[in-house]
Amino acid sequence: MDSGPARGDSAATVSFTQMKDGTREDYLLLAEHEHAYQSGTADRLLAELRRQGEQTLEGYKISRLEHGLQSAARAEADGADIDWIVGALLHDIGDALAPQNHDRMAAEVIRPFVRWDVSWVVEHHGIFQMLYYAHHYGWDRDARDRFRDHPCFQLCADFCERWDQASFDPTYPTPPLEHFEPMVRAVFARKAYDPAVVREGETTSLTA
Incomplete structure (x- = not known):
C-alpha cells in the first residue's frame, strides 16, 4: 500500500491529482x-x-x-516608522501585473505583515491620487470623498500629498534599494496576520 510521499525528500510529490483525494501526509509535505x-x-x-x-x-x-525609493525616502525623512516606509516603498509593486488595480494588489501583498491603517492607505491611494490629475481627463477628481468619514481618510490624503504625488523628482536625494532592504526583510519576517502587528481598527500617525 502506498504510504504517501516521503517527507523531507525534495523530489517527493503528493500522491493525488485532485485535492479532495489528498492524505494527511500529502498535506504535511x-x-x-x-x-x-x-x-x-x-x-x-x-x-x-x-x-x-x-x-x-x-x-x-x-x-x-x-518612484518607490523616493516615496520611501520621503517617508523616512519625515520620521515615519518601518510600516509606513515599507508601505511607501511597495505601494506600486503591483504596477507590472495589475496596472488597473495595482493599489489593491500592493495592499494584499503587505496586508498580513503591516498595520491595518497602512494596508488601507496603500489599497486606496489610487483613488486619492486622482485629486491631482483626474480633471484633466474629465473624471471626478473628488472621487475619494466617498471615504470622507473613514478613520484613515486623512492618512491616505497625507500619504499621497507628502510622499506619492511628490516623488517624481530626479533631483531628490534618494538612497539605493539596499538601504531599505533590511526593513523589507524585517517586515516580511513577521508572523502573518499577527493581531499585535495588524492592530485592526487602530490608526497611527503618518509621521513622528
Whole structure:
C-alpha cells in the first residue's frame, strides 16, 4: 500500500491529482514546501523592485523603482516608522501585473505583515491620487470623498500629498534599494496576520 510521499525528500510529490483525494501526509509535505516558499517572500519582492528599475515609467522623468525609493525616502525623512516606509516603498509593486488595480494588489501583498491603517492607505491611494490629475481627463477628481468619514481618510490624503504625488523628482536625494532592504526583510519576517502587528481598527500617525 502506498504510504504517501516521503517527507523531507525534495523530489517527493503528493500522491493525488485532485485535492479532495489528498492524505494527511500529502498535506504535511505541502506545508513544508509552503513554509520554505513563504520565507522567500522578501527576496521575491526585492527582485521585483529591481525589475522595476529596468522598466521605464513611460513619460515620467524617473523609473518605477526610483518612484518607490523616493516615496520611501520621503517617508523616512519625515520620521515615519518601518510600516509606513515599507508601505511607501511597495505601494506600486503591483504596477507590472495589475496596472488597473495595482493599489489593491500592493495592499494584499503587505496586508498580513503591516498595520491595518497602512494596508488601507496603500489599497486606496489610487483613488486619492486622482485629486491631482483626474480633471484633466474629465473624471471626478473628488472621487475619494466617498471615504470622507473613514478613520484613515486623512492618512491616505497625507500619504499621497507628502510622499506619492511628490516623488517624481530626479533631483531628490534618494538612497539605493539596499538601504531599505533590511526593513523589507524585517517586515516580511513577521508572523502573518499577527493581531499585535495588524492592530485592526487602530490608526497611527503618518509621521513622528
